[in-house]
Amino acid sequence: MEKLITIRSIAAPLMLPNIDTDIIAPMKRILLNGDEIEKYGFEPLRFVDGDGDAGILNPEFVLNQEQFKNAEILLCGENFGCGSSRENAPEAIVGMGIRCVIGTTFGGIFFKNCVNQGILPIRLKEQDIQELVVLSKTGEETLVDLENQNITLSTGRIIPFVIDDFQRYLLMEGLDNAGLTLKKAEAILEFEANDKLNRPWVYDLMERCEQ
Amino acid sequence: MGKTIFEKIWDIHVIEHLPNGSDMLHIDRCYGHDLSGTMAYRMMKKQGYKPLNPALTVSIPDHTLSSKAGRTIDDTPISKSFMPAFEELSKEMGIRMFGLNDPRQGIVHVVGPETGISLPGMTAVCGDSHTCTHGALGMMAWGVGTSELYHVVTTQSILVTKPKLMQIRLEGTRSPDVEAMDVILYLIAQNGAGFGAGYAVEFTGPVIREMEMEERMTICNLTVEMGSEYAVIEPDDKTFDYIGGREFAPKGQMMEQLVSHARQLRTDEDAVFDLDITIDVTVIKPQISWGISPEHTVGIDEMIPGADAVAKDDSLQKALAYMDFKPGQAMLGIPIQRVFIGSCSNGRLSNLLRVADVVAGKQVADGVEAWIVPGSRLVKREAERLGLDQIFRDAGFLWGEPGCSLCGGCNGERVAPQHHCVSTTNRNFMGRQGPQSRTHLVSPTTAALAAVNGCIVSVAETV
Numbered sequence: 001m002e003k004l005i006t007i008r009s010i011a012a013p014l015m016l017p018n019i020d021t022d023i024i025a026p027m028k029r030i031l032l033n034g035d036e037i038e039k040y041g042f043e044p045l046r047f048v049d050g051d052g053d054a055g056i057l058n059p060e061f062v063l064n065q066e067q068f069k070n071a072e073i074l075l076c077g078e079n080f081g082c083g084s085s086r087e088n089a090p091e092a093i094v095g096m097g098i099r100c101v102i103g104t105t106f107g108g109i110f111f112k113n114c115v116n117q118g119i120l121p122i123r124l125k126e127q128d129i130q131e132l133v134v135l136s137k138t139g140e141e142t143l144v145d146l147e148n149q150n151i152t153l154s155t156g157r158i159i160p161f162v163i164d165d166f167q168r169y170l171l172m173e174g175l176d177n178a179g180l181t182l183k184k185a186e187a188i189l190e191f192e193a194n195d196k197l198n199r200p201w202v203y204d205l206m207e208r209c210e211q
Numbered sequence: 212m213g214k215t216i217f218e219k220i221w222d223i224h225v226i227e228h229l230p231n232g233s234d235m236l237h238i239d240r241c242y243g244h245d246l247s248g249t250m251a252y253r254m255m256k257k258q259g260y261k262p263l264n265p266a267l268t269v270s271i272p273d274h275t276l277s278s279k280a281g282r283t284i285d286d287t288p289i290s291k292s293f294m295p296a297f298e299e300l301s302k303e304m305g306i307r308m309f310g311l312n313d314p315r316q317g318i319v320h321v322v323g324p325e326t327g328i329s330l331p332g333m334t335a336v337c338g339d340s341h342t343c344t345h346g347a348l349g350m351m352a353w354g355v356g357t358s359e360l361y362h363v364v365t366t367q368s369i370l371v372t373k374p375k376l377m378q379i380r381l382e383g384t385r386s387p388d389v390e391a392m393d394v395i396l397y398l399i400a401q402n403g404a405g406f407g408a409g410y411a412v413e414f415t416g417p418v419i420r421e422m423e424m425e426e427r428m429t430i431c432n433l434t435v436e437m438g439s440e441y442a443v444i445e446p447d448d449k450t451f452d453y454i455g456g457r458e459f460a461p462k463g464q465m466m467e468q469l470v471s472h473a474r475q476l477r478t479d480e481d482a483v484f485d486l487d488i489t490i491d492v493t494v495i496k497p498q499i500s501w502g503i504s505p506e507h508t509v510g511i512d513e514m515i516p517g518a519d520a521v522a523k524d525d526s527l528q529k530a531l532a533y534m535d536f537k538p539g540q541a542m543l544g545i546p547i548q549r550v551f552i553g554s555c556s557n558g559r560l561s562n563l564l565r566v567a568d569v570v571a572g573k574q575v576a577d578g579v580e581a582w583i584v585p586g587s588r589l590v591k592r593e594a595e596r597l598g599l600d601q602i603f604r605d606a607g608f609l610w611g612e613p614g615c616s617l618c619g620g621c622n623g624e625r626v627a628p629q630h631h632c633v634s635t636t637n638r639n640f641m642g643r644q645g646p647q648s649r650t651h652l653v654s655p656t657t658a659a660l661a662a663v664n665g666c667i668v669s670v671a672e673t674v
Contacts, residue, residue, distance in 0.1 A: 015525075016525060016526050016529060017404075017405070018405065018504045020638070022640040022641070022642060022643045023640065023642070026646075027620055027621050028620065028642075028645075031288075031289045031621065031623070044641040044642045044646075049647070050641065050642060050646055050647060051646070077526075079403075079404055079405030079438060082404060082405065082436075083436075083640060084339075084340050084638075085247070085338055085339055085356050086247075086356075087247075087250075105405050105408040105409070105438070106408070107408070107438070108374075108408060108438070108439075108440040109340055109353075109354050109355060109356055109440060110356075112355070112359060113357075113358065113359075116356060116358035116359065164231060164232075164372055165232075166229065166231045166233055166370060177362060178258070178260065178361055178366060181362065181365075181366040181368060181370070182263075184226075184227065184366075184368075185263060185366070187226055188226055188237070188263060188367055191237055192264065192367070198472075199223075199332070199469075200461075200468070201460075201461035201468070201469050202330075202333065203266070203267075204465065205327075205459045205460075205461065206267055206307075206328070207266040
């Protein structure tokens with residue numbers, strides 16, 4: 001995973017609410033084109049008739065527009081990434097060159113999956129997002145600074161944002177957190193040993209029953 | 212100040228408080244399915260990791276398997292590509308598997324509760340957003356992505372920040388034709404698909420207490436369609452009766468110990484929620500979705516939003532264009548081509564009994580392809596013992612083999628472009644049941660009525 005510290009880019013507005021992970025990463029494509037999911041990201045919106053095989057780009061889709069083609073920041077409508085837990089959704093987004101998604105609310109699982117795929121998800125107030133949407137049409141770039149947790153608009157205004165320290169650390173260091181947690185394996189096993197006395201049913205049958 | 216059940220379950224699972232305000236929690240049950248499980252096990256293998264406690268993880272294939280009788284893993288290109296690795300990696304890691312021919316195979320969220328692997332007071336995760344279903348047993352259960360699943364299977368723990376807490380109290384009297392599916396669809400339609408984002412939802416009130424366990428599972432299952440990753444219902448006598456005698460549930464004294472532990476998990480009277488809402492279910496009618504989000508739902512005898520509402524809302528325009536509907540159109544009478552009854556929302560025995568009541572002695576309408584796919588092999592055996600399969604076959608339904616089937620089309624089974632599918636599942640997203648497919652979410656009874664009438668009809672019309 002690439003380390004992420006600052007992003008300077010134009011921001012592309014995709015303001016439809018409730019864009020779900022089936023739209024972002026259609027199951028058909030996960031199964032048939034799993035290794036190149038970015039080619040089919042947002043298939044139902046990105047291609048005419050939602051048909052990625054015919055491959056005719058829908059000019060209404062923001063990332064197909066000349067001005068936004070190379071955007072690394074995506075401005076999203078509410079509840080972006082709702083639905084299925086599939087991590088192929090942020091994988092498709094990062095494969096399309098997006099490193100930061102900004103919205104009012106996100107699907108909860110999607111939000112965490114973004115961090116694990118090296119995308120910075122930022123929650124902002126509706127009015128701040130509206131300002132970003134207006135500014136996006138000017139062609140000016142926005143600066144997102146993860147270390148200092150703020151966004152500098154092209155007008156010079158600075159908007160602070162909050163992200164969990166641990167998620168920020170993972171994004172900045174590009175770490176595999178299972179490896180970090182495994183260093184605490186002894187504490188986990190000790191927890192289980194004590195827990196077994198209080199809640200034996202959690203362990204007993206699973207460890208005993210024949211497989 | 213008192214605590215809610217969610218906080219109590221959280222607290223007993225804390226291994227370590229992390230300096231950033233989140234916690235490292237123990238995970239009691241981890242479910243791997245054939246898609247996300249395979250992907251997570253592959254990541255582990257690549258890193259050279261083994262599960263810290265393999266006994267607490269179970270592998271259950273459900274997403275990629277064919278629904279056809281006599282199926283093998285070679286029947287779909289998808290199961291052919293995933294199943295061998297899923298089986299091999301599970302074996303290599305010492306993870307128990309309920310494979311294709313195991314009598315316990317089925318959809319993870321049907322199998323977990325009915326085998327007694329999921330029990331009150333536990334934490335559970337699966338690489339599947341509908342893991343919130345298990346919350347009906349009084350658990351903290353939620354869906355995770357592949358990277359988090361890999362973390363959990365490897366370390367038996369997860370790093371997580373406590374969500375805010377919401378209470379949804381259900382009061383009033385349900386009309387007899389209103390099923391659990393109608394209640395939760397109504398809640399989503401009223402409050403929106405993103406309403407619960409950032410919250411864990413506890414369902415309380417007399418209506419929940421009166422509901423049977425399988426109805427509670429339907430309620431919890433669709434809570435994620437309201438934006439909440441977690442749903443929970445306090446365990447009560449119905450919960451304990453449900454668990455009793457199941458294969459992996461404790462017996463004798465250990466069961467008594469579990470019951471007394473679970474009784475302490477109830478939400479204290481002085482516990483405080485971040486948000487409290489009360490819903491009177493008396494006003495609820497059978498529901499049906501008309502658009503491309505579960506929040507696009509109306510009473511079955513109502514109209515879809517009119518021209519004024521549509522004019523000022525891009526997302527409604529998108530939904531209407533996709534579904535090829537006109538503003539203000541009535542739902543009743545819309546012709547349909549497919550019916551799908553099953554899934555982790557409504558694929559349990561009580562759901563199939565409702566369907567049998569409607570379709571016994573009737574015929575699936577001409578031009579309609581109608582499937583009933585039981586949620587698990589146990590549900591299938593029970594249904595067959597009661598002769599339901601014969602009723603369904605006689606009526607012209609396909610009686611399928613257990614799995615997720617047409618819900619998300621992960622096994623390659625699809626609804627044809629532009630076809631309307633009345634479905635007891637939980638998502639009507641664009642392309643979910645196949646490219647350009649048009650899904651209508653409904654209760655099992657409404658789906659059964661549509662199958663035999665060839666169009667959308669209400670119970671009221673048929674009485």
